[in-house]
Amino acid sequence: MTEDLVPRGRIRRTMPLAGFTARAAGGRLVAGLREKAGDTGAVDRFHEKTAERYTELLGHSKGVLMKAGQIFSSIDTSAMGDGRISPYERAMAKLQTQSPPMDPALARSIVESGLGLSVDEAYAEFTDEPISSASIGQVHRAVLHDGRAVAVKIQYPGVAQAIQEDLANTELVTTFLRTFLSLLGRSVAIDLRATAEDISERIAEELDYRREAANIASFHELFRGHPFIRVPEAVPELSSDQVLTMTYVDGIGWAQAQQCSRELKDTWGEALWRFSLSPLQHASAFYTDLHPGNYRFGLDGSIGIVDFGSVKIIPERLRLAWIQMIVANLQKRIGDLHSIMTEAGFIPAGSTMTTDEVHRWMDQNNPDVVGPQPVTYTPQLVNRNMATLDTSSPNSLSARIALPPDLIYFVRVPLGVRSTLSKLGATVDARAVVEDMTGVAEPTTALGVRHVAWVRERGLPFGLEPRDPSKIGVQL
Numbered sequence: 001m002t003e004d005l006v007p008r009g010r011i012r013r014t015m016p017l018a019g020f021t022a023r024a025a026g027g028r029l030v031a032g033l034r035e036k037a038g039d040t041g042a043v044d045r046f047h048e049k050t051a052e053r054y055t056e057l058l059g060h061s062k063g064v065l066m067k068a069g070q071i072f073s074s075i076d077t078s079a080m081g082d083g084r085i086s087p088y089e090r091a092m093a094k095l096q097t098q099s100p101p102m103d104p105a106l107a108r109s110i111v112e113s114g115l116g117l118s119v120d121e122a123y124a125e126f127t128d129e130p131i132s133s134a135s136i137g138q139v140h141r142a143v144l145h146d147g148r149a150v151a152v153k154i155q156y157p158g159v160a161q162a163i164q165e166d167l168a169n170t171e172l173v174t175t176f177l178r179t180f181l182s183l184l185g186r187s188v189a190i191d192l193r194a195t196a197e198d199i200s201e202r203i204a205e206e207l208d209y210r211r212e213a214a215n216i217a218s219f220h221e222l223f224r225g226h227p228f229i230r231v232p233e234a235v236p237e238l239s240s241d242q243v244l245t246m247t248y249v250d251g252i253g254w255a256q257a258q259q260c261s262r263e264l265k266d267t268w269g270e271a272l273w274r275f276s277l278s279p280l281q282h283a284s285a286f287y288t289d290l291h292p293g294n295y296r297f298g299l300d301g302s303i304g305i306v307d308f309g310s311v312k313i314i315p316e317r318l319r320l321a322w323i324q325m326i327v328a329n330l331q332k333r334i335g336d337l338h339s340i341m342t343e344a345g346f347i348p349a350g351s352t353m354t355t356d357e358v359h360r361w362m363d364q365n366n367p368d369v370v371g372p373q374p375v376t377y378t379p380q381l382v383n384r385n386m387a388t389l390d391t392s393s394p395n396s397l398s399a400r401i402a403l404p405p406d407l408i409y410f411v412r413v414p415l416g417v418r419s420t421l422s423k424l425g426a427t428v429d430a431r432a433v434v435e436d437m438t439g440v441a442e443p444t445t446a447l448g449v450r451h452v453a454w455v456r457e458r459g460l461p462f463g464l465e466p467r468d469p470s471k472i473g474v475q476l
Contacts, residue, residue, distance in 0.1 A: 104128035114240035206309030249304035251296030267301035269426025290416030377421035439463025
C-alpha cells in the first residue's frame with residue numbers, strides 16, 4: 001500500500017509529465033487555430049483548463065514536482081508578457097494548501113510506527129482530517145496530554161525514496177520548468193538546468209524532519225519574545241524521521257488574508273520584511289521557503305510561520321560584505337561600494353565596471369528601497385526586479401557581477417518577499433525598514449520602534465556589529 005502511494009522510478013515519474021507536455025502543445029495549437037477562425041476566447045479557455053489539469057498532475061505526483069509547483073506559485077508574475085500566466089498561477093496556488101490526502105488509517109499508522117506510540121498515547125486528541133498539505137506531507141491538528149494545541153506533520157510514505165530518485169534524475173525538474181514555459185508559448189532567458197538544480201537542493205533539505213525540528217528550535221529561540229512574529233515550538237519527543245510535532249500557530253490563511261483591510265495588509269507587509277531580514281541580521285541565516293502558504297496572518301497584525309524545512313546558513317564574511325554594500329549604497333558612498341564589492345569578489349578581476357554602474361546595479365536590485373517612500377508593491381515592481389536578473393541582455397549589469405553561490409539568496413529572498421507583498425498590494429516604508437535594521441538610522445515606523453526595542457532588550461547584534469561565531473546559523 002505504501003509503495004503505491006508515490007510512484008517511484010525515473011521513467012514512471014517523468015512519463016506523465018512528458019505525455020502531458022505533448023498533448024498540451026497540440027491543444028494550444030488547435031486553440032490558436034480556433035481563435036483565428038472566429039472562436040473568441042478559445043485560447044483563454046485552453047489555458048484555464050490546462051492549468052487545472054497541470055495542477056492536478058503535480059498534486060498527485062507529490063514530492064519534487066509538487067514542491068516545484070509550490071515554488072513557482074509563490075512568485076507574482078502577473079505583469080509578465082500578456083498576463084497569460086495568471087491561470088496557471090491561480091491554479092497552482094492550490095498546491096500551497098491542497099493535495100490528495102492520505103487515508104486516515106495510513107496516516108495514523110505512520111505516526112505510530114514513527115513514534116513507537118499509539119496515536120492515543122501520543123496525543124489526547126487527534127483530528128483525522130488534515131488541515132493542509134505540505135509538499136512532502138500533510139498536517140493534522142492535535143492536542144497534547146498537557147493541553148497544548150499542536151500541528152502534526154506526517155510525511156507521505158515512499159516520498160523520501162521517490163524524491164531521492166527524482167534528484168538523481170536532473171531532467172525531471174528541468175522538464176517541469178520547460179513544460180510550463182512551453183504551455184505559455186514563450187521563451188525566457190534563464191538557465192533551466194541551474195534553476196532546477198537549485199530547486200532540487202532546497203527540496204532535499206525538507207526530507208529531514210529532524211533537521212526541521214532543529215530549525216524550529218533555533219528560530220523559536222531567535223524570535224523569543226518578539227512583539228509581532230510568532231514561531232512554533234518543536235516537540236522533539238513526538239517527532240521522528242516521518243513525523244514532526246510542533247505547537248499550533250493560529251491565524252488566517254493566505255486566501256483570507258488577501259480579503260482583509262488595507263491597513264492590515266500594510267502591517268503584515270512590514271512584518272514579513274522584518275521576519276525575512278532578521279535571521280540574516282542576527283544569525284547569518286536565511287529562511288528560504290517563502291511561499292505564502294507558510295504564513296499565518298493574525299488579525300492583530302502579527303504573522304506566524306509554520307514551515308522550517310529550508311534554511312540557508314550564510315558565511316559571516318559574505319553577510320558582513322552584503323550589509324556593508326547596503327549601507328554604502330544607502331549613504332551614497334559609491335566609491336566605498338565599489339571597493340567592498342571588489343574585495344568580496346562580486347566584481348571579477350579585470351572588470352571594467354565603473355562606480356556608477358555598480359551603484360545602478362544595487363539600485364536595480366533594491367527598487368523598493370531606493371525609490372520614493374512609502375512604496376506600494378505591484379506586479380510591475382516585481383517584474384522590473386526580475387528583469388534586472390536577466391543576464392542575456394547585452395546591457396545587463398548582472399551579467400558582469402560574479403555572485404558567489406551563497407549570495408544568490410541575497411537576491412532571491414527579497415524577490416520572494418516582494419512577490420508576496422505585491423499579491424497583498426501592501427504599502428511599506430521599505431527604506432525605513434532597511435535603515436533601522438542595518439543600524440543606519442533610528443526606527444520611524446510603529447513596527448520598527450517595537451522591533452528595535454526587542455532587539456536591544458534581547459541584546460542581539462545587528463547591522464555592522466560583530467557576531468559571536470558560536471551563535472551563527474543553527475546555533476542561534
